[in-house]
Amino acid sequence: DKVEIKTALLSVFDKTGIVELAQALSQKGVRLLSTGGTYKAIAAAGLAVTDVSEITGFPEIMDGRVKTLHPTVHGGLLAIRDDSDHQEAMKTHGIEAIDLAVINLYPFEEVRAAGGDYPTTVENIDIGGPAMIRASAKNHAYVTILTDPNDYAEFSEQFSADDGKTAYAFRQRMAAKAYARTAAYDAMISNWFAEALSIDTPRHRVIGGALKEEMRYGENPHQKAAFYVTGERRPGVSTAALLQGKQLSYNNINDTDAAYELVAEFLPEKAPACAIIKHANPCGVATGSSLVEAYRRALACDSVSAFGGIIALNRILDAETAEEIVKLFTEVIIAPDVTEEAKAIVARKPNLRLLSAGGLPDPRAAGLTAKTVSGGLLVQSRDNGMVEDLELKVVTKRAPTAQELEDMKFAFKVGKHVKSNAVVYAKDGQTAGIGAGQMSRVDSARIAALKAEEAAKTLGLPTPMTHGSAVASEAFLPFADGLLSMIAAGATAVIQPGGSMRDQEVIDAANEHGVAMVFTGMRHFRH
Ligand code: 93A
Numbered sequence: 326d327k328v329e330i331k332t333a334l335l336s337v338f339d340k341t342g343i344v345e346l347a348q349a350l351s352q353k354g355v356r357l358l359s360t361g362g363t364y365k366a367i368a369a370a371g372l373a374v375t376d377v378s379e380i381t382g383f384p385e386i387m388d389g390r391v392k393t394l395h396p397t398v399h400g401g402l403l404a405i406r407d408d409s410d411h412q413e414a415m416k417t418h419g420i421e422a423i424d425l426a427v428i429n430l431y432p433f434e435e436v437r438a439a440g441g442d443y444p445t446t447v448e449n450i451d452i453g454g455p456a457m458i459r460a461s462a463k464n465h466a467y468v469t470i471l472t473d474p475n476d477y478a479e480f481s482e483q484f485s486a487d488d489g490k491t492a493y494a495f496r497q498r499m500a501a502k503a504y505a506r507t508a509a510y511d512a513m514i515s516n517w518f519a520e521a522l523s524i525d526t527p528r529h530r531v532i533g534g535a536l537k538e539e540m541r542y543g544e545n546p547h548q549k550a551a552f553y554v555t556g557e558r559r560p561g562v563s564t565a566a567l568l569q570g571k572q573l574s575y576n577n578i579n580d581t582d583a584a585y586e587l588v589a590e591f592l593p594e595k596a597p598a599c600a601i602i603k604h605a606n607p608c609g610v611a612t613g614s615s616l617v618e619a620y621r622r623a624l625a626c627d628s629v630s631a632f633g634g635i636i637a638l639n640r641i642l643d644a645e646t647a648e649e650i651v652k653l654f655t656e657v658i659i660a661p662d663v664t665e666e667a668k669a670i671v672a673r674k675p676n677l678r679l680l681s682a683g684g685l686p687d688p689r690a691a692g693l694t695a696k697t698v699s700g701g702l703l704v705q706s707r708d709n710g711m712v713e714d715l716e717l718k719v720v721t722k723r724a725p726t727a728q729e730l731e732d733m734k735f736a737f738k739v740g741k742h743v744k745s746n747a748v749v750y751a752k753d754g755q756t757a758g759i760g761a762g763q764m765s766r767v768d769s770a771r772i773a774a775l776k777a778e779e780a781a782k783t784l785g786l787p788t789p790m791t792h793g794s795a796v797a798s799e800a801f802l803p804f805a806d807g808l809l810s811m812i813a814a815g816a817t818a819v820i821q822p823g824g825s826m827r828d829q830e831v832i833d834a835a836n837e838h839g840v841a842m843v844f845t846g847m848r849h850f851r852h
Pocket residue numbers: 336337338339359360361362363364389390391392393394428429430431450451452453454455
C-alpha cells in the first residue's frame with residue numbers, strides 16, 4: 326500500500342513552506358510540476374521545475390481562470406495505476422501519473438472577511454484548485470494530497486524515512502482532510518451569497534464553515550470541541566479580538582454569543598445597556614443613564630448568579646464601567662470596543678477574558694441558525710423579530726401607561742433571549758426577575774418572583790422590584806394561573822403573544838385585577 330512519489334504537482338496560493346518542501350522532493354529526484362506563481366517561487370530557489378502549461382500544451386488563459394483544468398493534469402491525478410484501460414488511455418494521450426498534489430486555495434475567506442467588493446470576491450472563488458484536490462483525494466489509493474502547510478512536516482518525515490513513499494493510512498487521512506477543506510470552502514461561498522443576497526431560506530444554502538480553533542474540551546472535560554466559523558460578517562464572538570485572558574472555552578463562546586446577541590437588541594444611540602449571562606440565560610439586563618449605571622442595574626437583578634458570569638455591553642467599555650466590573654469575579658466581557666484606560670483597568674485581572682467585537686450585530690439581519698439532532702441538522706432563519714416592529718394590541722379594559730408600555734417592550738425583548746418557558750419582570754429599563762427554562766410557565770413565573778424577593782433582601786429594598794412591574798411571557802399564557810401568579814408578584818402590566826384557546830379566560834382575569842395586557846402576535850420560543 327506504499328506508493329513511491331515520482332511526480333508532484335505544486336499549486337499553492339499560500340506559499341508558506343513550499344520552497345522547503347520542493348527542496349526535499351527535488352533532492353529525492355521527484356519531478357516537480359507547478360503553476361505560475363508557485364513555479365516562480367520554486368524556480369527562484371534554484372530548483373528544476375516544469376510549468377504545467379508545458380505538459381498540457383496549453384497556456385494559462387483568462388487571467389489564470391483556466392490553468393490546470395486539463396485532461397493531462399486530471400488524467401494524471403485520477404488514473405488507476407494498475408488498470409490496463411487506464412494505462413492504455415495514458416499512453417494514447419501522453420498522460421503521466423502525478424503522485425503528489427500540494428494545493429491550497431485562493432483566499433476567498435480572507436477577501437470576504439476584509440469586505441472585498443462583489444467582483445473581487447467572485448474572482449477569488451478557486452475552481453481549478455478544488456477540482457485537483459477532489460481528484461487527488463478520490464484517487465488516494467495512489468495519490469497523496471496536501472492541502473495544509475501544517476501537514477508538510479509530517480509528510481516530509483514519512484517521505485524521507487520511507488524512501489520517497491507514503492503509507493495508505495496517511496493518504497486516507499489527508500484525503501478526508503482534503504474533502505473537509507473543499508466542503509468548507511464551498512460552504513463559505515454559499516454563506517457569502519446568502520449574506521450578500523439576504524437569503525435566510527435554508528434551502529438556498531448550506532450550513533457549514535471552516536475550523537477556527539480547537540478548544541481544550543467541550544461542554545464537559547471529557548468531550549472534544551472545536552469552533553467552526555461560517556464567515557458571516559456579523560460582529561460577535563466569532564469575529565471579536567481577544568484583548569486579554571485565556572482562550573475562550575466552549576461554554577464561554579456559547580454564553581458570550583447569547584450575551585452579545587441580547588445586548589445588541591438595545592440600540593446604543595438610545596441608551597447604554599448591559600446584559601449579564603450565566604449558562605446562556607440572562608441573570609440581569611438593564612439600560613441606564615450611563616454604561617456603568619446600566620451595569621450596576623443589571624447586576625442588581627441577581628448579583629448572586631452574576632458571579633462568574635459573562636458581561637455584554639452595547640457601548641465602548643469605559644474606565645468607570647471597567648472599574649466597577651473588576652470588583653466582581655467575571656469570566657468574559659464583550660463590548661463593541663474598549664478604551665485604553667479601560668484596558669489598563671481590566672489588565673489587573675489577567676484571567677478575565679476581554680473581547681472587542683468591533684461593532685454590534687444587526688438584530689434584524691437575516692441569517693441561519695442550526696442545531697444538531699441525531700443524524701441531522703435542524704436549520705432555521707434567525708429569530709430577528711423585534712418588538713418595535715410589531716403591532717401591539719391592547720386586549721384589556723385598561724390600556725398600559727407609557728411607562729408600562731416601555732417596560733413591557735423591554736421585558737419582551739429580554740424574554741426572546743431566555744430559554745423557554747421564559748417569564749421576565751421589568752421596571753424602568755431593568756429586569757426585576759427572570760424565570761428561565763421551566764417545563765411549566767407558572768413555575769417560571771414563580772421562580773422569577775422568588776428571585777426578585779431574594780434580590781430585594783440582598784439590596785435591602787422594602788419590596789421586590791416586581792412590585793409595579795411589567796411582565797413578559799415569550800409564548801402565550803395557556804391558562805389564567807400563570808397570570809394570577811404574575812399579579813401576585815406585583816405585575817401591573819403583561820405582554821405576551823396571545824393566541825391561546827383560552828385567551829378570553831386570561832383577559833377576564835386581567836380585567837378583574839385591573840391589569841393592562843398587550844398581545845404581540847409573535848412568539849419567541851427558545852429551546
Ligand atoms: O483560477 S483557477 O480556478 N483555475 C485553475 O485552473 C487553477 N489551477 C490552480 N485556480 C487555479 N489554481 C489555483 O491557483 C490553486 O488552487 C492555487 O491557489 C493557485 C496557485 O496559483 P499560482 O501558482 O499561480 O500562484
